[in-house]
Amino acid sequence: MKDDDLILSFDTATNNCSIAITNGDFGQGQVLGSLSLNSGVTHSKRLLTAVKWLMQNLELALADIAAVAVGLGPGSFTGLRIGMATAKGLCHGSSKPLVGISSLDAIAAGVYSEKLICVVMDARKKEVYSCFYRCNPGKIARRCSQPVVLPPQELAEQISEPVIMAGDGIDVYNAVLADVLGDRLETATPLHRFPEATNIGFLAATEHADENYLDLDQAKPDYVRSSDAQLSLVSPIAKGKARNQ
């Protein structure tokens, strides 16, 4: 870990716009500043304004930042594209490297439990994005599965042990999840509903130390599910429709 390597991080995978400036990792790190705004306003309207406000109030310029880190998703396709486009813009403009961190990991990293941890993000269309995690004693949550998109009931049926769930999907699908899991279901506090930029910053510190950067020309969000536009390209019905238009 380099000394004094400030990371500007943000996540726009959900309605919540989360921004942070951190230094270091979960072991020795420090939060210099953070903000989150959860309202109906589109991320394109407020993300850069909020980044600018935060940096000004910390008396920092982009030149003081060592790397930019962005939440890769999954989540809202539009939100993710705005986040990635903004991150690329900032990096191109300032010649800073870009780190990508899963938005699921950015939720899980804030939860500490000896139980199985399951992140559940609302994916619309009666589905959730989900991934499983476990904590070693005194350590942050680490993935023990791959991210998937599936109906919440199908997810719950895969779980045979006590579980703590985090992410905004637990508010949307609480009844379905509680119905299958019963007493085995514990819900994380409301502090663990959305991907937190502070967690992205701390996770990104390791990637930055390893110089594990994204290619600015090639980098794209991790949608986990194909977009409607992509789906219609491979669907004969959609193709037919497109042809007739």
Next chain:
Amino acid sequence: MKDDDLILSFDTATNNCSIAITNGDFGQGQVLGSLSLNSGVTHSKRLLTAVKWLMQNLELALADIAAVAVGLGPGSFTGLRIGMATAKGLCHGSSKPLVGISSLDAIAAGVYSEKLICVVMDARKKEVYSCFYRCNPGKIARRCSQPVVLPPQELAEQISEPVIMAGDGIDVYNAVLADVLGDRLETATPLHRFPEATNIGFLAATEHADENYLDLDQAKPDYVRSSDAQLSLVSPIAKGKARNQ
């Protein structure tokens, strides 16, 4: 719990200025927005500006807020006075009730562990403010001692079981604490160094539901330790000095 009772909360007990707008408690609550700024700038310069910025970005006015909640300390005397004065000003101006929450509790509430939880805030003068907490399974930390101010070594010597420590005192006194506690000492992640306004908001929701408000004329911070000014009033040497001035 009333529906849609927004609480504006902030804490200025440490160098970190933390502000949040929340709705509800730890069970069913929601963070509408939050921000934290940890820099050398005095709270008097930025607290109100930051509150205003946050509310504007959430398209909220003071009229939309049900109550104001302030971190009572312990911590920096000047910081606490600025926080309390600002909270009283906002409440007087808008006829909103004021809730007070311990800044120690606002650190502990974010930590979940089956171990004993100990909050340690730097109190300068080679002392720490401290208080012990325990979590029932799936519940937030609750106090199991009264707040005290004492040398960190004396604190560590009182602890005979595995403990997780949170608060900025663990960075300042890590060597002393680790020396006495050895393997029994676990350090919470850097997310739990400062009193978080989101926690104050969630804790204040219960006080608000019970209409457990502070008297705007009488309310003062909980300093835990007497101020230098107060100490010199009762010290014969200081009295003599004052007399000779």
